[in-house]
Each structure stands twice: as C-alpha cells, then as structure tokens.
Amino acid sequence: MTLALCFLVATVAQETPVISFPPGVHPEFQRVCLAAQLALSAGQFDKAGRLLDRLPGSEIQLEWDDRNIPAGNRPSFEQARDEAIAQWARFPAMPRVLLAKKAAIKVSFEPKLNLNVATGLPAGAVSIYSEGTTPRLEVVIGLSRGVPAEPTKPTEVRNEIIHAVASYLGLGESPLFGTAAGRTDLPSSGRVGIFPLELDTIKANLAIVATLRKAVQERSKVVAGSAKLATDAGSLDAGEVIQGQPTPYSIQITNNGTGVLNYRTQGDCGCVKAVPPGTVKPGETVFIRPHIDTTDFVGELNKKLILFTNDTEEPAKTFPLKVFIRPKFRWFAPNGVVLVLDDKPGTAEVILQTPLAGTAKTEKTHIDGIETTFQMLPWSGELADPEMREGKRARTGTRYLITIDPKNLTGRRMVGVSVPTDDRSQPVTRTTFLVQKGIICLPNEVFMGQLPAGVKKFSTLVSRPGKPFKIRSATADSAEISLKFAPTTDSARPDEYKLEVTYLGKAPFGPVTGTITIVTDDPKQPKLLLPFQGTAG
Amino acid sequence: MKAAALFAAVGVLSALVGFSSQKASAPEWTVIIGGQTDGYLSPCGCTKPMSGGIRRRVSAIRQLATGNALILDSGGLAVGAGPQDEMKADALAEALVSAKADAVLLSGADAVLGVANLSSLTTRLDGRLLSTSVTASDRLPLVPSVAKGPFAVGGVLVNPSAFRALGETVRDPAEAAEAFVAELSPGAVPVLLTDGGKDAAVDLAEKNPELRLIVFRQTGEPLTAPIKVGKTLLVTVGEQGKHVLRFKLDAGALTEYRAIRLGQEYDDDPKVAVIHQAYLRRVADAGLLEALPRTVTDRYVGSEACLPCHTQEHAIWKGSRHSSALATLEADGHQRDPDCVSCHVVGLDSESGFRSREKTPTLSDVGCESCHGPGERHSREPKRFPFKKVGEDSCTGCHRGSTSPNFDFLTYWKKIQHGPVENQGISSGHEEIKKTR
Numbered sequence: 001m002t003l004a005l006c007f008l009v010a011t012v013a014q015e016t017p018v019i020s021f022p023p024g025v026h027p028e029f030q031r032v033c034l035a036a037q038l039a040l041s042a043g044q045f046d047k048a049g050r051l052l053d054r055l056p057g058s059e060i061q062l063e064w065d066d067r068n069i070p071a072g073n074r075p076s077f078e079q080a081r082d083e084a085i086a087q088w089a090r091f092p093a094m095p096r097v098l099l100a101k102k103a104a105i106k107v108s109f110e111p112k113l114n115l116n117v118a119t120g121l122p123a124g125a126v127s128i129y130s131e132g133t134t135p136r137l138e139v140v141i142g143l144s145r146g147v148p149a150e151p152t153k154p155t156e157v158r159n160e161i162i163h164a165v166a167s168y169l170g171l172g173e174s175p176l177f178g179t180a181a182g183r184t185d186l187p188s189s190g191r192v193g194i195f196p197l198e199l200d201t202i203k204a205n206l207a208i209v210a211t212l213r214k215a216v217q218e219r220s221k222v223v224a225g226s227a228k229l230a231t232d233a234g235s236l237d238a239g240e241v242i243q244g245q246p247t248p249y250s251i252q253i254t255n256n257g258t259g260v261l262n263y264r265t266q267g268d269c270g271c272v273k274a275v276p277p278g279t280v281k282p283g284e285t286v287f288i289r290p291h292i293d294t295t296d297f298v299g300e301l302n303k304k305l306i307l308f309t310n311d312t313e314e315p316a317k318t319f320p321l322k323v324f325i326r327p328k329f330r331w332f333a334p335n336g337v338v339l340v341l342d343d344k345p346g347t348a349e350v351i352l353q354t355p356l357a358g359t360a361k362t363e364k365t366h367i368d369g370i371e372t373t374f375q376m377l378p379w380s381g382e383l384a385d386p387e388m389r390e391g392k393r394a395r396t397g398t399r400y401l402i403t404i405d406p407k408n409l410t411g412r413r414m415v416g417v418s419v420p421t422d423d424r425s426q427p428v429t430r431t432t433f434l435v436q437k438g439i440i441c442l443p444n445e446v447f448m449g450q451l452p453a454g455v456k457k458f459s460t461l462v463s464r465p466g467k468p469f470k471i472r473s474a475t476a477d478s479a480e481i482s483l484k485f486a487p488t489t490d491s492a493r494p495d496e497y498k499l500e501v502t503y504l505g506k507a508p509f510g511p512v513t514g515t516i517t518i519v520t521d522d523p524k525q526p527k528l529l530l531p532f533q534g535t536a537g
Numbered sequence: 538m539k540a541a542a543l544f545a546a547v548g549v550l551s552a553l554v555g556f557s558s559q560k561a562s563a564p565e566w567t568v569i570i571g572g573q574t575d576g577y578l579s580p581c582g583c584t585k586p587m588s589g590g591i592r593r594r595v596s597a598i599r600q601l602a603t604g605n606a607l608i609l610d611s612g613g614l615a616v617g618a619g620p621q622d623e624m625k626a627d628a629l630a631e632a633l634v635s636a637k638a639d640a641v642l643l644s645g646a647d648a649v650l651g652v653a654n655l656s657s658l659t660t661r662l663d664g665r666l667l668s669t670s671v672t673a674s675d676r677l678p679l680v681p682s683v684a685k686g687p688f689a690v691g692g693v694l695v696n697p698s699a700f701r702a703l704g705e706t707v708r709d710p711a712e713a714a715e716a717f718v719a720e721l722s723p724g725a726v727p728v729l730l731t732d733g734g735k736d737a738a739v740d741l742a743e744k745n746p747e748l749r750l751i752v753f754r755q756t757g758e759p760l761t762a763p764i765k766v767g768k769t770l771l772v773t774v775g776e777q778g779k780h781v782l783r784f785k786l787d788a789g790a791l792t793e794y795r796a797i798r799l800g801q802e803y804d805d806d807p808k809v810a811v812i813h814q815a816y817l818r819r820v821a822d823a824g825l826l827e828a829l830p831r832t833v834t835d836r837y838v839g840s841e842a843c844l845p846c847h848t849q850e851h852a853i854w855k856g857s858r859h860s861s862a863l864a865t866l867e868a869d870g871h872q873r874d875p876d877c878v879s880c881h882v883v884g885l886d887s888e889s890g891f892r893s894r895e896k897t898p899t900l901s902d903v904g905c906e907s908c909h910g911p912g913e914r915h916s917r918e919p920k921r922f923p924f925k926k927v928g929e930d931s932c933t934g935c936h937r938g939s940t941s942p943n944f945d946f947l948t949y950w951k952k953i954q955h956g957p958v959e960n961q962g963i964s965s966g967h968e969e970i971k972k973t974r
Contacts, residue, residue, distance in 0.1 A: 101787065147600060177800045188802030196948050231557050268758055270937045270944045296937060300734060302757035319762070336702065337618060337653070368830050386696045414619060416830050424930070428832060442653030443623060449815050459660035460677060461653040488676035498656065498676055535815070
C-alpha cells in the first residue's frame with residue numbers, strides 16, 4: 001500500500017471521507033485544502049471548486065519568461081529548464097510538466113535579488129504564491145548569487161525549477177540540500193534530486209486533491225482537521241553504553257489538534273536509527289523509540305533526530321541525542337608509542353585490556369611490520385585513559401612484551417599488533433607502535449607541495465633521543481633552497497637538531513625535487529639523505 | 538499584493554546601497570570558524586550527498602571573508618599516528634595557509650603526531666599554530682595567542698597530559714585560560730578555542746567572564762544558536778569539519794551567528810583542489826594501500842566466478858552502481874587512498890583480496906563477495922558450503938552516516954534486489970524491516 005493511501009481514511013461515515021496531510025506538506029498547500037474543505041462543509045461548492053483550481057492536477061503548466069536573460073545564456077538556461085522538466089517526467093505518478101503561456105507556474109529572471117534574511121545572502125530565487133490569479137506561483141531567479149556575486153549557472157536554474165515544481169506540488173521546504181525541497185541561495189554546482197520520501201508526500205497530496213475535487217463534483221463534504229504536536233522531551237541523553245549496544249531513547253508524541261497527526265523521522269547520520277512513519281489520532285499519545293547504532297564510535301557522541309509532522313507550526317522538530325560510548329577493545333602503551341634502539345635488542349610493551357564485551361582471541365595474535373619475538377602474559381594493574389575520561393583505575397588484560405632485534409632495522413618503522421575477535425563488527429582489534437634506530441630525520445622527507453612565488457619555509461627534526469651527536473654540515477643538490485640547522489636541546493651534547501629548509505621562491509614552473517645531505521660525527525651514520533619535493537607555479 | 542511583494546524582494550539596490558554607505562564608517566568584522574577536522578580531509582567522491590572537506594571549506598571561507606575577517610580553525614589536525622595521518626596534517630596545514638587562517642588550535646589529540654611532525658607543522662603553518670597551554674620552544678614554536686583587529690585569540694587544551702608525556706611544558710586548563718585573560722589589552726574581544734567539550738567550555742566561561750566567545754569540541758552538528766553563559770557565547774563547529782560558523786562583530790558584540798553546512802552547493806576551491814591532488818599523489822606514491830595489513834581468510838574468487846550458476850543475479854549486479862564502484866573513486870583520484878578503497882573493492886583486508894585493478898581485476902568494484910564473504914569454497918562445492926545469507930548489517934559497514942547520509946535500506950535494497958523470491962529478505966535484518974514498516 002502506498003503512503004499516499006495511508007493518509008486517506010474513509011471511516012467517519014460512509015459518505016464522508018477524512019483527509020489528513022502527510023508529514024513534509026507545504027503550509028500553503030495545506031491552507032488551501034483546509035479552506036476548500038471548509039467551503040464544502042458550508043455548502044459553498046463553487047467557492048471550493050475555485051480554491052481547488054489553485055492546486056495541481058494531472059498536468060502542470062509552466063510559463064518561461066526569458067526577457068531578462070542575456071542572449072548568450074538563453075540556450076543553456078533553456079536546456080537546464082528542460083532537464084528539470086525531464087526529472088519530473090521520470091516518475092509516471094507525477095503530473096506532466098508542460099510549457100505554456102499564462103500558466104500556473106511562471107519562471108522569470110532579475111539581475112539581482114534582495115537579501116534573504118534567513119541566510120544573510122542575496123536570495124538565489126524568490127517564490128510568491130498569489131490568490132486566485134495566474135500565475136499561482138511566480139518564481140523569480142536571480143541572474144547572480146553569492147557574495148561576491150557570481151553569475152547564475154545553468155545547474156542552479158535547473159535546481160530552482162525542480163524546487164518550484166516541488167513547492168507547487170505541496171512539498172514543504174526541507175533543511176536537506178540535494179533534495180527536491182531543499183534549496184540554497186549559495187552558488188552551487190550540485191544537482192538536486194527527487195527523493196522517494198518526497199514522492200510519497202506528493203502522492204499523498206495529490207490523493208487529497210482528488211478527494212476534494214470528487215467531493216465538489218458530488219456536492220458532498222469532507223472531514224479535515226489540524227494536527228497539533230506536543231512532545232515530552234527537548235533532548236535525550238542515553239548516559240554511557242558499551243560500543244555496539246543500542247541507546248535507549250524514548251519520545252512521547254501527543255496530538256492536541258483536531259486532525260490526525262502524521263509523522264516520520266530522519267536522523268542526521270546513518271547511525272541514527274529512526275522509526276517507521278506513523279499516525280497519532282487527536283487526543284492520543286504514542287511513544288517512539290529511535291536509537292543510535294554505536295558500533296562505529298567511541299567517546300562522546302552527539303547526533304540529531306528530526307521529527308517531521310503535518311503540524312504547520314512545527315513541521316520539523318529536532319531532538320539532540322547524546323551518549324558516551326566506551327570501547328569494547330582497548331589498548332594501552334604505558335611506556336609510550338616509540339621504542340628507540342641502539343645496537344642491542346629492545347622490548348616494547350603494549351597491553352590489551354580484557355574486552356568489555358566479546359572475546360579477543362589472543363592465541364591468534366599476529367605482529368606485522370618487522371620481525372619480532374613476543375611474550376603474552378596475564379596482566380593486572382592501574383592505568384588511566386584520559387580520552388575515555390577515566391582516571392587511574394584497576395584493570396586486567398593481556399600484556400605483550402615484543403622484542404625487536406635492531407640488526408635489520410634502519411630509520412623508523414611502524415609495528416602492528418592484531419588480535420582476532422569474535423565480534424562481527426570488529427573482527428580484528430589492532431594497535432601500532434613505532435620503533436627507531438640511530439639518527440633519523442622526521443618527517444623523513446620535506447614535502448613542499450604547491451610552491452607559491454615567494455619564500456616559504458619547511459623544517460624537519462634530526463634526532464637520536466638520549467644519544468648525543470653533531471651535525472657537521474647540511475647541503476642540498478638544488479640552488480632553489482637554502483638550509484639552516486641548530487640544536488633544539490643542550491647545545492653542548494645535542495641529541496636533536498632542527499633543520500630549516502627555505503624555498504627561495506625563484507624556481508621556474510615545474511617540479512622542485514632533490515636531496516639534502518646531512519653529514520654527522522657518527523662513524524656508523526656519517527651521512528643522512530633527506531629527499532625534498534614540491535611543484536613551483 | 539504580489540507586485541508589492543516582488544518589489545520588496547527583487548533588486549531594490551538603491552536601498553541596499555544607502556544602507557551600506559551609512560554603515561561604511563564603522564569597521565565591520567566577520568569571524569569565520571572551521572575545524573575539528575579529525576582526519577576527514579575530503580569526501581571520497583563516492584556519494585554526492587557527502588558533506589565537508591577542505592576544498593569546500595576554503596571555498597566557503599573565501600565567500601564569507603569579505604572585508605575585515607578573523608579566520609579561526611578549532612583544530613583536530615590528526616586522529617591517528619601513521620604516514621597517512623601525517624600527510625593529511627600537511628595538506629590541511631597547506632589549505633589553512635591558503636585560506637589565510639589567523640590561528641589554528643593545537644588539540645590534545647594532535648600529540649599523536651609526535652613532536653617532530655608537529656615541529657614541521659609549526660613551520661608549515663608559519664606562526665598560526667596556537668596553544669596557550671603548551672609552552673613554546675625552539676622545536677615547537679607555538680604562538681600563545683593571536684591578535685588581529687579588535688580580537689585576541691587563545692587556545693586551551695583541556696587534557697594536556699599527552700603533551701606532558703612528550704616532554705613538553707604544559708599548563709593546566711584553568712591556569713592557561715587565566716594567563717590568556719590576564720594579558721588582554723583593554724577593549725579587546727577575547728575568543729578562546731578549546732579542545733574540551735561543552736561542560737569544560739561552560740566551566741571556562743564561568744571562571745573567565747571576560748571571554749566573549751568559546752569554541753568547543755562536540756560530535757554531531759553545530760548548535761542552532763550559541764549557548765550563553767553570562768556574556769560569553771559558546772559554539773561548536775561539529776564533527777569532521779563539515780560546517781563553518783560565522784559571526785559579525787557589531788559594536789563590540791558578536792551577532793548574526795550562522796552555522797553553514799558544507800554541502801555540495803559549495804564548489805571546490807581551485808587552489809586547495811591542487812593541494813588535495815598533491816596529497817592524493819603523495820598517498821599513492823608512498824604505496825600506503827600496498828602496505829595495509831592483511832589477514833589470512835578463505836579465498837576470494839571474484840564476481841565472474843558466480844556467473845555460470847547465478848546468471849540473473851550477476852546481471853542485476855552488473856547493472857548496479859556496485860559494479861563500477863572503483864571507477865567512482867578513480868574519477869576523483871581516490872583510487873589508491875586507503876581511507877576510501879576498502880568500500881569500493883572486494884576483500885582489501887585479506888591476503889587473497891584486492892591489490893590493484895591490474896593485478897586483481899575481478900576483485901575491483903563492490904562484488905558478490907563484498908557482502909556474502911569469500912566464495913572460493915562455495916564455488917567449488919556449492920551445496921556443502923552454501924553462500925552466507927546477509928541482511929542490512931552487511932550494507933551499513935560501508936553505507937554509514939558520513940559516507941552515505943541518505944541510506945535507507947528498503948530504498949537501496951530495491952536497487953540490487955536479487956536471489957530467489959522465497960529467499961529474499963529472510964535474514965533477521967530483512968525480517969525486522971518488514972515487520973516495522
């Protein structure tokens with residue numbers, strides 16, 4: 001059953017259908033429908049008929065006033081217009097959009113529009129509904145938009161025409177750009193689309209129009225009312241949950257109006273699991289229970305749920321959702337994440353805390369990045385985890401002592417520790433640490449990127465923590481850069497230097513690449529090579 | 538009535554000009570705040586509704602920063618340690634320099650990059666990396682505060698322990714905020730960037746009522762209106778750099794707050810697009826995709842192996858966008874980006890999975906095994922090893938909030954619906970959907 005039919009319930013009396021508006025309905029559409037329903041109730045069938053003339057039928061006529069479009073832009077704007085019309089034609093249930101003179105929708109152009117108070121930007125387009133005259137909806141598109149002003153692009157014309165037709169079909173404005181009802185005043189090359197939920201709303205609107213027209217023909221009545229939303233919560237805080245557990249939220253929705261309240265929900269993230277569309281009869285209350293899928297998150301999470309209803313005063317109500325998520329699997333490196341070696345083997349320590357949920361298959365531990373030997377030991381002790389807002393506290397887990405022989409190591413390498421789990425959403429838990437031998441440059445290349453016409457500075461640290469050394473010289477194989485180095489620590493026994501690399505800003509257009517040679521006093525590492533690369537121009 | 542409305546709405550330029558000239562004598566300032574990037578440099582280019590990215594952000598900043606502007610970045614240069622995180626931080630720094638940012642907050646999480654990389658970033662950011670908490674040194678020449686026009690900007694770490702662990706001298710948050718306030722010149726408009734959450738920001742505002750604006754960290758979207766604590770406004774940029782905030786300074790007060798979502802309506806900034814392309818080339822040249830850790834799993838065989846028995850399903854797959862998923866990354870230059878590729882190929886984390894289009898062509902794109910798992914045993918002995926039935930969970934691994942914001946299982950499932958009718962939707966996930974709708 002389509003959503004459109006869900007909103008039409010013929011129950012009050014055999015001859016008296018009830019109309020109820022879908023969530024996302026345009027207030028102007030609803031206003032005209034309710035005025036027509038009142039006219040029917042008062043037996044003013046001609047008046048109701050005239051009101052219904054303002055609403056869409058099986059065809060929508062569109063007048064194109066191109067007088068203000070510069071001649072050079074006319075072909076591309078016409079193509080954009082036709083593309084917008086073709087978008088609506090993709091859906092057989094939608095009315096056909098045809099070009100005509102003296103039509104229901106008129107599109108015209110002006111060099112520049114006034115400021116839109118809501119956005120603080122010049123309006124990209126302005127829509128005006130009129131009572132009982134043609135056109136019913138006039139849309140004026142600015143020939144420029146944005147600050148500073150940019151000429152309006154054909155894509156923007158296409159989007160505005162899609163929005164105009166959506167509005168005429170009774171689709172209320174949406175905060176979600178990219179949809180048929182979600183427009184922007186900003187310059188944009190994004191192409192909006194017509195979304196399934198929007199089509200459902202339009203189908204429901206068209207069914208309401210058909211019901212009202214039938215009532216005029218049959219000189220009968222239609223029952224309608226206005227919904228009035230009341231909720232119990234402004235924001236929802238689920239407290240703390242373990243990663244993967246759903247958050248227990250509940251919102252009470254009451255309808256204090258005279259018509260059925262129709263609602264649907266949408267999250268601001270795929271992780272917000274909204275609830276199916278529903279209805280609340282006048283005077284009744286329902287509970288909805290949305291939740292957040294916490295599988296992919298740790299720490300504090302703040303999301304939103306938007307409740308769309310047919311209450312014209314509160315068509316989209318936003319509920320902030322809050323939760324703090326504790327990770328299932330957690331690693332600690334009590335001695336830091338960098339292991340510095342000299343000529344002898346060294347041992348790194350990492351701890352995998354006993355999982356808060358699920359099991360880690362430590363017997364299947366895999367270490368990659370470098371050849372190692374390792375020991376696994378049961379561990380208990382006290383550790384803090386500031387990122388998870390936890391001070392020092394007692395924990396248990398598995399301690400890994402990973403021994404690395406520096407024989408085949410040069411510079412700095414990343415070592416990974418992976419442990420399979422029985423958790424489908426996180427089949428492997430992994431941590432990494434770094435191991436370094438001798439004097440190294442960090443970063444280990446000077447990436448200069450896109451170089452402007454002018455001097456630009458870069459730097460790298462040359463270090464061997466705890467083992468002093470001296471740099472005797474630093475030279476580059478390119479005249480485009482100059483070098484300067486100085487110790488950052490105790491100048492008598494330095495173990496770290498800062499090497500400043502200055503691009504002189506004079507290279508011709510093209511790549512600037514080469515190598516810096518750093519000469520040290522260490523006989524085992526007399527020379528370090530540091531590449532540099534960038535593009536001038 | 539319509540004529541009057543149109544007259545009001547359409548190009549009443551003379552009135553606007555008059556309004557502007559009256560205001561011209563008072564210097565106007567715009568404050569633009571971005572940041573909390575947290576490693577999200579760019580949408581992968583896989584779905585158009587994805588928002589954010591440094592290219593759009595700088596485009597927005599350039600649009601908003603007309604006249605006098607204070608441009609701030611609330612930090613989050615990195616979330617992890619590793620070559621790609623370092624490359625991202627470099628690219629982000631380049632983009633922020635291009636955007637003429639005045640100050641970039643050093644966050645506690647940035648400590649993960651290590652002192653050497655941060656030292657390099659301070660040079661790259663050319664006096665913009667801000668911390669009132671971490672004491673500047675030769676190797677880490679941070680700026681304790683930034684002054685521009687009427688503004689003074691400070692940066693406070695709420696949890697500075699990670700920098701202490703790196704051997705840096707660090708002040709506690711309350712002490713750092715007090716030091717910033719104590720140095721203010723008379724009449725300055727003090728702005729504080731912090732890596733703490735809302736509660737920490739409220740605490741800082743209560744203890745330092747001189748502050749006019751505090752920018753704090755929070756996941757989700759920015760606030761619809763600033764929180765007020767006395768005369769201090771509290772705002773957040775929201776997660777992953779997907780928004781920028783804007784204020785106007787009017788007679789010493791911050792007004793006209795706007796939170797702007799960086800959707801597809803913002804074109805890429807051409808200068809930052811060049812920086813981003815250079816970043817992607819750097820990621821590809823460094824062979825980060827090749828260096829990804831892989832585990833031993835059952836063998837993947839590719840979707841073509843399914844064709845002989847599952848002709849109809851294969852045809853549906855071929856007609857879907859899944860069958861050209863890698864091309865969407867290639868179109869945007871992300872085809873060697875480890876952040877993106879796993880959701881566009883088969884089995885990237887497996888020894889038998891995707892390597893490259895050339896080496897493993899049948900594992901390019903999203904294939905049958907992306908959802909159903911490795912199929913070698915099933916293709917050999919189908920009855921003994923039936924293919925795994927899957928539900929919504931197998932979609933949401935990739936179709937998640939940040940990458941597929943419009944994902945709706947029923948709508949999307951219709952695009953790839955396959956398998957015998959009696960078997961469609963039999964998994965728990967499908968059943969649940971059917972019951973609830």
